[in-house]
Amino acid sequence: MIKNIIFDMGNVLLQYDPGVCLHHFVEQEEDRALIRRELFEGPEWVEGDLGHITDEERFDGVSRRVPERLHGELKACTEQWHMCMRPVAGAKEFCGYAKEQGYRLFVLSNASSSFYQYFQRFAPLDYFDGIVVSCDIHMIKPDVRIYQYLLDKYQLMPEESFFIDDMPGNVAGAQKAGIRGAVFHGDFEKIRKSLE
Incomplete structure (x- = not known):
């Protein structure tokens, strides 16, 4: 029986769309494409999520x-890239429903330290029963060790846990740790049925 729901943050709880800030700050389309590739898809993004460098660095x-x-x-x-981070439609309502049903809620996110500022746009940190952010432990999804870390830290049984992420590879990583999961495509009703 599922007792714990583990959420990815980006595009599950909060929208992550670099295009928002690129369109806000950069005029030319070719310049937007360059900054998208070098900043948001470059090695420094992963290094920030691993906690090896700061956002400023x-x-x-x-x-x-x-x-x-x-x-x-x-x-x-x-x-200011996180100007795009706004709650995903239906996410707050789903979390409220899950709490009412008695599930414990957790967050497992690949993110840099700025997570702690913008995540409050969704809910206070203590709304969740536990949060693991990759920058704090220098591991990122889909490394199976990050899922194991969350299970160990909060003493969760993998077979009692359900993971929701918008990236298929991250769900596959959770499954390697023995955690059932679902790839999120914007439909919380489908997730609700998966828990039944």
Whole structure:
């Protein structure tokens, strides 16, 4: 029987769309594509999620691959990218429903330390029974060790836990740790049925 629901954060609880800040700060489409590739898809993004560099230090590495004329826009995107983070439709209602049903709620997120500022847009940290953020433990999904870390930290049984993520690879990682899961495509009703 499922007792614990483990949520990914990005695109499950909070929308993650770099296009929001790219369109806000960068005028030309080709410049947006460049900054998207070098900042949001570059190695510094993963290094930040691993907790090896700060959000501010991301700029230093990426700026070496971006023309100086775009450094102002790049800095704005580096510092304010989380302007896009707004609650996913239906997420708060689903969490409320799950709490009413007696499930314990957890968050397992690949994120840098700025998680602790913007996540409050969804709910206070203590709304959840536990939170593990990759930057704090220097591991990221889908590494099976991060799921095991969460299970051990909160003394959860994998067979009593259910993981929700928008990335199929991350759900596969959870399954390697013995945790059932579902890939989230925006339909909380489907998730609700998966728990039955």
